[in-house]
Amino acid sequence: MEKQQVGSLRFQIDFSQPLHEQILDQVRSAIAKGEIGLGEKMPSVRELAQELRMNPNTVMRAYQELERDGLTEKRRGQGTFVTSSPERVQVFRTDLAAKYIDAFLAQMSSLGLTWTDVKAYIQQNHTSDKGGDRS
Amino acid sequence: MEKQQVGSLRFQIDFSQPLHEQILDQVRSAIAKGEIGLGEKMPSVRELAQELRMNPNTVMRAYQELERDGLTEKRRGQGTFVTSSPERVQVFRTDLAAKYIDAFLAQMSSLGLTWTDVKAYIQQNHTSDKGGDRS
DNA sequence: TAAGTGTATTATATTATTTAATACACTTAA
DNA sequence: TTAAGTGTATTAAATAATATAATACACTTA
Known part of the structure; x- marks a missing residue:
């Protein structure tokens, strides 16, 4: 029930759905609504996992789906960024x-x-x- | 993908959702649309399970939710009936x-x-x- | 070189879903 | 009374999805 701010992103996680789906939905929404800007850097997989107190693999699963959506781009060694398009x-x-x-x-x-x-x-x-x- | 007629009810079961949810949704729809009439007898738990080739417990789970919905009534020893209201x-x-x-x-x-x-x-x-x- | 990226792998735990095999109380019809 | 057909409950087991844990690797930047 509690909200959590991580960089430009706001999360609200409960147990009604799989965790990776909640991350996915909420990041999708933030991008669609412009709450996180085009080209902006996302929290790293490890950082977000630590903030939300969940496993990096779980965050990874959401991040990979975001890239399939075309909403994010990965740069090797640098991180994950919101698309600039x-x-x-x-x-x-x-x-x-x-x-x-x-x-x-x-x-x-x-x-x-x-x-x-x-x-x-x-x-x-x-x-x-x-x-x-x-x- | 194949449709199956059981009494007044038509079923179409796949593997995209839990089986008991699909039964629930499709019976709800049939009642809401009047495809099965008020007061009409439903297939018995065992009969429907056999027709759909699934376990009676799975059908039971859907039937119990239908009664919580107020859409069906059980009569001991007789069977399950669509509400008359x-x-x-x-x-x-x-x-x-x-x-x-x-x-x-x-x-x-x-x-x-x-x-x-x-x-x-x-x-x-x-x-x-x-x-x-x-x- | 060291720290921070994404990614992959293997193992384990937990939960939801489903099947299976029975058993019991009740109703109806033979 | 008996037999068959109702809903229901219980216990056990199998499977799949979800999530955690502990590592390891290749890449980029300072």
Whole structure:
């Protein structure tokens, strides 16, 4: 439940999901939202592992997926850096959003709800949500 | 990848998720969409296990969650039946939809996307989707 | 050369998932 | 009463995913 700041990154780890997935999701989000800048140096695998009190192998697993996403670049002996390409970030955002949206619409469909139903519901319950983004 | 009909229920099981979760999701959907009628008898635990070639304990686990959902009722010695209450189904549908929607909006927010962004995207890519519902 | 990078390997522990083999209480129909 | 069919509970075992631990190697920089 506790938040943890490591360089430009903020982490909040619990036991509801695999640790490497939580790191992955939260770094992805930080890059997508520009909370960590393009080209900026990431914490080293060992440093982040120590800060989050987990095994370097676990952090490594998340870092390797980030590189497959095209969101980071490794420089041998130097470290891991956020990509300098805004286009890459945009492509990633679009692709992942499409994947999430497809899955969501499938869920709604499985409950017999149409897109019109969903839109009406969200308009009613999530538009005046002034305290919605507690990060 | 293959579909399987058991009474009024249609199943499609793969290895992407735990088996008991797939049974749960697919029965929930069938009830929510009215594919199996209110008050109708479900396949017995042993029968469904045999049809789907899995262990009765695995089917049991899904059936117990269905009862917690309020979607089924057990009668000792007789079997498991879909609830006769349309209100219960409606409450379930609303509650689960709200849960799915909250999670979805959190995903979009983690990518820096607003509800307006999402709406525009879906209008463009999912409205003229005439071949969308392959079930 | 020394310290800091990412990476790879091997081993072990833990947990979730699934199967297997029974057993019990209850209901219904022969 | 009996037999078959319900849901349910228990114990054991196998498998896979997750995570930790302890090293080791190649590369870069100061």
